[in-house]
Amino acid sequence: xxxxxxxxxxxxxxxxxxxxxxxxxxxxxxxxxxxxxxxxxxxxxxxxxxxxxxxxxxxxxxxxxxxxxxxxxxxxxxxxxxxxxxxxxxxxxxxxxxxxxxxxxxxxxxxxxxxxxxxxxxxxxxxxxxxxxxxxxxxxxxxxxxxxxxxxxxxxxxxxxxxxxxxxxxxxxxxxxxxxxxxxxxxxxxxxxxxxxxxxxxxxxxxxxxxxxxxxxxxxxxxxxxxxxxxxxxxxxxxxxxxxxxxxxxxxxxxxxxxxxxxxxxxxxxxxxxxxxx
Amino acid sequence: xxxxxxxxxxxxxxxxxxxxxxxxxxxxxxxxxxxxxxxxxxxxxxxxxxxxxxxxxxxxxxxxxxxxxxxxxxxxxxxxxxxxxxxxxxxxxxxxxxxxxxxxxxxxxxxxxxxxxxxxxxxxxxxxxxxxxxxxxxxxxxxxxxxxxxxxxxxxxxxxxxxxxxxxxxxxxxxxxxxxxxxxxxxxxxxxxxxxxxxxxxxxxxxxxxxxxxxxxxxxxxxxxxxxxxxxxxxxxxxxxxxxxxxxxxxxxxxxxxxxxxxxxxxxxxxxxxxxxxxxxxxxxxxxxxxxxxxxxxxxxxxxxxxxxxxxxxxxxxxxxxxxxxxxxx
Numbered sequence: 352x353x354x355x356x357x358x359x360x361x362x363x364x365x366x367x368x369x370x371x372x373x374x375x376x377x378x379x380x381x382x383x384x385x386x387x388x389x390x391x392x393x394x395x396x397x398x399x400x401x402x403x404x405x406x407x408x409x410x411x412x413x414x415x416x417x418x419x420x421x422x423x424x425x426x427x428x429x430x431x432x433x434x435x436x437x438x439x440x441x442x443x444x445x446x447x448x449x450x451x452x453x454x455x456x457x458x459x460x461x462x463x464x465x466x467x468x469x470x471x472x473x474x475x476x477x478x479x480x481x482x483x484x485x486x487x488x489x490x491x492x493x494x495x496x497x498x499x500x501x502x503x504x505x506x507x508x509x510x511x512x513x514x515x516x517x518x519x520x521x522x523x524x525x526x527x528x529x530x531x532x533x534x535x536x537x538x539x540x541x542x543x544x545x546x547x548x549x550x551x552x553x554x555x556x557x558x559x560x561x562x563x564x565x566x567x568x569x570x571x572x573x574x575x576x577x578x579x580x581x582x583x584x585x586x587x588x589x590x591x592x593x594x595x596x597x598x599x600x601x602x603x604x605x606x607x608x609x610x611x612x613x614x615x616x617x618x619x620x621x622x623x624x625x626x627x628x629x
Numbered sequence: 630x631x632x633x634x635x636x637x638x639x640x641x642x643x644x645x646x647x648x649x650x651x652x653x654x655x656x657x658x659x660x661x662x663x664x665x666x667x668x669x670x671x672x673x674x675x676x677x678x679x680x681x682x683x684x685x686x687x688x689x690x691x692x693x694x695x696x697x698x699x700x701x702x703x704x705x706x707x708x709x710x711x712x713x714x715x716x717x718x719x720x721x722x723x724x725x726x727x728x729x730x731x732x733x734x735x736x737x738x739x740x741x742x743x744x745x746x747x748x749x750x751x752x753x754x755x756x757x758x759x760x761x762x763x764x765x766x767x768x769x770x771x772x773x774x775x776x777x778x779x780x781x782x783x784x785x786x787x788x789x790x791x792x793x794x795x796x797x798x799x800x801x802x803x804x805x806x807x808x809x810x811x812x813x814x815x816x817x818x819x820x821x822x823x824x825x826x827x828x829x830x831x832x833x834x835x836x837x838x839x840x841x842x843x844x845x846x847x848x849x850x851x852x853x854x855x856x857x858x859x860x861x862x863x864x865x866x867x868x869x870x871x872x873x874x875x876x877x878x879x880x881x882x883x884x885x886x887x888x889x890x891x892x893x894x895x896x897x898x899x900x901x902x903x904x905x906x907x908x909x910x911x912x913x914x915x916x917x918x919x920x921x922x923x924x925x926x927x928x929x930x931x932x933x934x935x936x937x938x939x940x941x942x943x944x945x946x947x948x949x950x951x952x953x954x955x956x957x958x959x
Contacts, residue, residue: 426820459824466822476817479946480835480939490821493831524945535817542821 374437375546375577376402376425381434383420383601394420396601397434402546402594407578409588411612412598413624418581421598422548425579426470427461438468439545466494469539473551475531477523483510483534484519487541494542502541509537513567529560533567540571547571549580583628589613597621683884687875688891696871697892703788703856703867708849710792715799720829722804733800740797745790746861752790753862755781787856787864795852802844806837811948836949839940842911846904850897857889868892911940 383395394417402408412418423429425436427444436443443464446454456464477486487506491497497505510519513533523531532552539547549568553561565587572578572591582588588595588609595612597605597620605618616622673679687693721733740748756777765771810833818828857869864870869889876885943949 428816428819462819462822462824464822465820468820470817470820472813472817472820474813476811476813477946478814478817478832479943479948489831490823493827494822494824522939522942522946524942538821 373404374401375404375406375439376400376579377435377437378421378425379435379437381421381424381436382432383417383424383429384432394601395424395431398598398601398603400596400603400606402577402579404577405575406593407572407580407591408594408596409592409609410579410581410596410598411583411585411588411624411628416598417601418598419550422470422550422579422581425546426468426548427465428470438464462494466490466542467545469536469542469544469547471532471535471539471547471549471552473554475523475528475535475555477531477535477538479523482520482522483515483526483537486523486534487538490538491541506537506541509540510534512540512570513537514563527560528556529563532556532564536564536567536571545577547576547578549578549582551581551583553582553584585613585625585628597624599624678883679887680881680884681887683879683881684887684891687872687885688888690875692871692875693868693888693892696866696868697896699866700853700856700868701896703791703859703864704849704853706788707791707795707856708845708852710789711795711799712845714792714796715803716834718796718800719803719807722800723807737797737800740794745794745855746858748794749787749790749858749861752781752786753783755786783862783864784866787859787862787867790862791852791855791859795848795855799845799848802848803837803841806839806841807833809840809949810836814948836943839911839943839949843904843908846900846907850900850904853896853900854893857893910938 378398378400381395381398382393385392385394398417398421400408400421410418410421420429424431425438425443430444435445441464444456444461446456448454477483478489481489484503484506487509488499488502491502491505492499507516507519510516513536515530515533515537518526518530518534521530523534526534536552552568553564556564561584565584568578568580568587569591580587580592592609595607595609596603597612597616597618599620605612605616605621611617612621613625616625674681718733718736721729722737724730724733759777761774762777762780763771763774814832814836815828818832823831856867859867860870860873865874872885872889873882876882879885
């Protein structure tokens with residue numbers, strides 16, 4: 352309550368810029384190597400990225416460039432090999448003690464950290480044995496211990512927000528791809544995440560279904576959610592992104608505003624990629 | 630409006646009336662088999678030494694019925710214990726902990742690698758091998774001790790002997806089931822902050838049931854007949870032992886063998902009916918393909934049944950692999 356009044360007294364515009372300046376995600380010198388020895392592949396080669404609170408960052412890059420891996424590392428679905436990732440100032444996956452020694456966090460604590468980050472997958476990954484409503488209710492009930500009645504009410508609100516209030520009792524197999532992805536977004540939002548990660552959320556959809564998912568994401572961005580979106584939808588990036596990052600071969604080649612990166616790219620590789628996508 | 634379009638589907642203007650390909654081999658083989666079957670039936674009915682009158686008399690004997698009951702208790706009791714053990718073993722087999730993994734591997738290796746008969750004899754002899762059992766720290770103090778024969782009676786030895794053996798087979802079935810669930814399911818659950826145990830219970834196991842349940846039904850039918858080996862313990866109340874005992878006492882082994890066979894057949898038939906419904910529910914249908922598109926009214930689910938079963942929906946989502954070899958235990 353005091354936070355809200357302080358923010359409003361400072362004036363809406365300045366409050367927004369103040370919170371925007373604060374870093375929500377800090378990726379520092381992150382390396383990720385899959386495998387060991389001969390067959391090892393160095394997917395991320397020293398990635399630095401800062402995502403401001405309430406901002407939308409779009410990550411572009413050719414397939415195999417490491418953009419999905421970066422998202423998965425932020426959510427600790429993959430261990431990083433080197434560097435550090437902080438979300439909301441908190442080191443992900445590890446604890447640094449007073450003597451500067453790194454300790455791995457207990458899986459329970461890791462699960463807690465994950466529960467504050469929402470993730471939307473390319474192939475939705477809805478739970479097929481649960482209805483749309485049950486999918487959205489599942490995590491709040493099982494992870495947060497929320498009562499079913501409260502979880503149900505919130506799930507209905509969220510499904511209404513993604514425009515699916517008439518489909519709440521359908522199973523995923525009875526929904527179109529676009530509808531499934533919107534349920535997946537609602538499912539992630541049900542945990543009240545402070546950060547949302549989107550891993551090519553529209554790549555598995557038929558072209559005519561892409562719009563409905565992007566509309567939900569735009570709405571979410573407007574509400575002030577911090578988002579990192581891996582996508583090939585240049586139009587979406589131009590319209591919604593505050594920050595665009597172009598990754599190739601495990602390093603950030605170029606970053607800046609959409610106007611800088613998409614409309615006036617400086618690097619040859621960025622220009623090359625955009626000429627293929629646009 | 631849709632009626633005329635359907636009519637054009639139903640009425641073919643130029644139907645084909647062709648003669649079928651002659652298949653004399655079919656007729657010949659069918660006749661040969663029918664003759665052989667008739668000979669077998671004739672041999673069963675006309676041979677007086679089968680003593681069908683005695684079969685009918687002892688079929689409802691108290692001792693026989695009690696044997697059926699004990700056989701059923703052993704079958705279902707050991708299956709329940711085995712299923713619980715098997716889930717634990719399968720989860721251990723997938724654990725990050727190498728000791729857990731090795732233990733599970735060793736258990737399966739040992740109990741599948743030795744005959745069930747040998748194992749049952751061993752459990753029966755446990756009280757000879759270890760007359761006293763005690764709970765304590767290895768090479769250290771003992772907390773309490775009891776006489777083996779008082780605690781592990783023939784029944785418990787038989788029940789656990791069957792269960793421990795069956796668990797090894799079921800563990801592989803459960804593991805195949807767990808492996809068949811798309812890893813994306815686990816990832817999505819992890820991303821929501823769910824703990825491993827919650828993920829297993831709420832997300833993976835319910836989907837793995839599609840692969841686990843049908844072969845488990847099969848194992849139950851198999852277990853029914855495996856219980857006939859408990860005389861190795863020796864446990865002497867089950868159907869096979871009871872009928873053998875009467876057969877030896879009355880010098881009529883053949884009719885009593887027939888009785889045992891008839892009872893096993895009857896129970897198996899009932900289990901097979903259950904198995905049939907289980908399989909239909911958990912869907913062996915390899916024909917259905919996963920689809921990203923919507924199943925609106927009149928879609929794939931509209932035709933056969935009004936409401937698709939939950940299993941149909943899981944199958945249609947394509948999150949469990951449609952690999953028939955997953956269900957085969959070596």
